[in-house]
Amino acid sequence: MTATHLDLHMPPRLLAPAGTPADLATHEQRYGPLSYGDPAALLTTIAASGLTGRGGAAFPVHRKLTAVVEAARRTGRTPVVVANGAEGEPASRKDRTLLALSPHLVLDGLQVAARAVGAGEAHLAVEEGVSSVASAVAHRGDPVPVQVLRLPKRFLSGQASALAQFVGGAAALPAYQDPPVRERGVRRAPTLVQNVETLAHLALIARYGPDWFRSAGTPGQPGSALCTVHVPGRQPRVIEAPFGTPLHRVVPPHGMSAVLLGGYHGSWIPAAEAAQLSLEATTMGAGVLAALPADRCGLAETARVLRYLALQSAGQCGPCLNGLPRIAAAFQSLATPGPQGSTRTDVSRWSGLVEGRGACHHPDGTVRLVRSALTTFASELDAHARGLCTATDRTPLLPVPQET
Numbered sequence: 001m002t003a004t005h006l007d008l009h010m011p012p013r014l015l016a017p018a019g020t021p022a023d024l025a026t027h028e029q030r031y032g033p034l035s036y037g038d039p040a041a042l043l044t045t046i047a048a049s050g051l052t053g054r055g056g057a058a059f060p061v062h063r064k065l066t067a068v069v070e071a072a073r074r075t076g077r078t079p080v081v082v083a084n085g086a087e088g089e090p091a092s093r094k095d096r097t098l099l100a101l102s103p104h105l106v107l108d109g110l111q112v113a114a115r116a117v118g119a120g121e122a123h124l125a126v127e128e129g130v131s132s133v134a135s136a137v138a139h140r141g142d143p144v145p146v147q148v149l150r151l152p153k154r155f156l157s158g159q160a161s162a163l164a165q166f167v168g169g170a171a172a173l174p175a176y177q178d179p180p181v182r183e184r185g186v187r188r189a190p191t192l193v194q195n196v197e198t199l200a201h202l203a204l205i206a207r208y209g210p211d212w213f214r215s216a217g218t219p220g221q222p223g224s225a226l227c228t229v230h231v232p233g234r235q236p237r238v239i240e241a242p243f244g245t246p247l248h249r250v251v252p253p254h255g256m257s258a259v260l261l262g263g264y265h266g267s268w269i270p271a272a273e274a275a276q277l278s279l280e281a282t283t284m285g286a287g288v289l290a291a292l293p294a295d296r297c298g299l300a301e302t303a304r305v306l307r308y309l310a311l312q313s314a315g316q317c318g319p320c321l322n323g324l325p326r327i328a329a330a331f332q333s334l335a336t337p338g339p340q341g342s343t344r345t346d347v348s349r350w351s352g353l354v355e356g357r358g359a360c361h362h363p364d365g366t367v368r369l370v371r372s373a374l375t376t377f378a379s380e381l382d383a384h385a386r387g388l389c390t391a392t393d394r395t396p397l398l399p400v401p402q403e404t
């Protein structure tokens with residue numbers, strides 16, 4: 001994995017400039033001492049920064065922190081904080097790159113979050129195989145001790161309720177979320193789950209303040225974000241870019257037919273349209289940007305990803321158990337040139353039937369991808385119905401774990 005700095009009028013904030021892992025001494029030298037502040041002042045600072053979550057949903061961080069504090073007050077339970085480094089999305093590399101290069105920034109942020117909500121327990125959950133973080137934890141004398149947990153490699157392991165279950169000793173499977181984990185999570189205690197990148201930003205906001213944070217990005221979407229960029233013929237790269245950066249600077253549109261924005265729960269956008277957009281917290285999900293060259297079949301790529309997503313379902317709810325495999329199979333037939341019958345309308349109808357009906361948002365994210373593919377690749381669908389496919393290269397492009 002390469003961590004690259006594009007010239008985006010902003011020095012990198014989160015990733016070590018030399019691309020080498022920062023030990024504690026280097027980290028402290030680079031960023032200076034961490035000030036924890038008192039919880040009320042921290043909450044005010046975080047609210048003023050406008051920081052949103054970098055795990056996919058772009059939820060305002062101060063609102064989640066405040067909800068945890070209020071739930072703790074109401075229930076008399078001491079909150080738990082969990083750093084989410086699961087990175088279940090197969091096309092994303094940003095969290096493991098951040099943990100490898102700047103683990104102490106994440107651990108600082110975890111302590112800041114613990115302080116802000118008054119937590120008595122802190123956990124760092126990472127995918128199996130991520131090795132460097134335990135020694136980083138061991139080198140620190142954190143006020144709230146941190147437990148490192150290894151999650152099974154699955155798309156769903158990083159979903160907030162699955163994570164809360166896992167920390168509590170059960171399998172990492174999503175649960176019905178009413179009330180949400182921020183009110184009742186790990187062992188029924190109010191639980192703050194925050195993506196590791198979100199925590200790294202928090203560590204810098206606690207040090208340098210909200211105005212510094214807002215000096216990158218736009219007034220509506222302050223700060224920067226890590227993105228994993230897939231461009232054919234190159235290794236995936238992790239870059240750090242301010243919100244508002246034109247997409248064409250990150251993913252050049254030449255020779256491309258479409259861009260996948262936001263990963264496997266994201267959307268396909270025609271390349272010409274994507275070139276007019278900029279990086280937005282609300283559309284970039286967990287920061288995956290993948291370019292589809294004009295000689296590839298977007299329908300075949302989508303069908304591969306859908307098969308994977310259907311297999312990842314925990315099979316606990318009807319929409320996932322029945323709907324996703326049916327949609328994935330039907331999409332596979334759309335990806336195969338030949339008569340389509342009513343399959344196209346069936347896929348649209350079934351998508352409407354699964355949406356909003358799962359215990360977690362897995363069906364919703366999957367349907368988002370399906371709908372965007374039906375729109376963006378509409379002319380390819382017409383060609384396939386006539387028995388033609390314009391793609392000249394059918395080599396699989398997007399990473400799908402079971403295939404590798």
Ligand SMILES: Cc1cc2nc3c(=O)[nH]c(=O)nc-3n(C[C@H](O)[C@H](O)[C@H](O)COP(=O)(O)O)c2cc1C
Nearest residue numbers: 053054055084086087088158159160194195198361
């Ligand atoms: C199916 C599914 C998988 C998810 N996987 C991850 C993940 O791997 N890492 C992550 O940080 N968030 C993941 N999330 C989002 C989490 O549920 C949660 O919103 C997030 O960790 C909160 O952190 P943030 O507010 O800092 O983004 C997933 C959500 C869903 C619906």
Ligand code: SF4
Nearest residue numbers: 314316317320358360
């Ligand atoms: S919606 Fe799907 S993935 Fe989510 S809990 Fe239900 S079965 Fe599992």
